[in-house]
Amino acid sequence: MSDQAPSIADAQFEGTGYSYTMSLIRGKYKMAILYCLMEFQPVRFNEMRRYLGRITDKTLSANLKELEADGLIARQEYPQIPPKVEYSLTELGESLMEVLDQLCTWGETHMSGSVVAP
Amino acid sequence: MSDQAPSIADAQFEGTGYSYTMSLIRGKYKMAILYCLMEFQPVRFNEMRRYLGRITDKTLSANLKELEADGLIARQEYPQIPPKVEYSLTELGESLMEVLDQLCTWGETHMSGSVVAP
């Protein structure tokens, strides 16, 4: 039931797919990490840190854990010296990137107000 | 430097369309505001505040100003007593919503599998 036109009076943002998706990619670096993986996976910890610019170990580490917990990325650890860990996108992560990639396209199209020369 | 495949060594996230798009919708409520407008525009200030749940006047006001400055939403003020202001999406805002709407769809599809019990 209740399949009538939604009214703003009782509508809610919480609980929408929107809200859920945003919770996954919130944060200064979440999307950058995913973007990095999409283009260069598998990627090692320090590779990614360099790519992201000024991110700190702590922040990167925390973000990677969250993304892993959310099922978007996979962590592959090689028990050796020196340690080696590679990150990559899961199937879920890849499916999300297909959508997020369009955000990139949109941004490139519309940031023209401030075209940044290469 | 030829036009070979990009290497992670000198790639950068800053400056991508991605980065630009995210800068527009960052924040706890930015997307919720846009989403609200997409479904119910034009929307008045207090209507939106109720829709967004626990947002304060200050935060809502600040976010609306930013979105307006970014050209995503339009503000229509009616000089009368009591005051009346309506917000709606600009063409640019609408074009962004077409993309963001897919985030919603993705979220609805994938949040069912990993519902986190409260």
Place this chain on the structure above:
DNA sequence: CGGCATCCGTGACGATACTG
């Protein structure tokens, strides 16, 4: 190399009161 522990700064956001 790939982390974790700790301390700390900042800015987004909340609560409340007030104004045109």
Place this chain on the structure above:
DNA sequence: CAGTATCGTCACGGATGCCG
């Protein structure tokens, strides 16, 4: 009704140091 002003809080992220 549609904000503005002021204050307080807290998560996010930065800097540094240590460890397997």
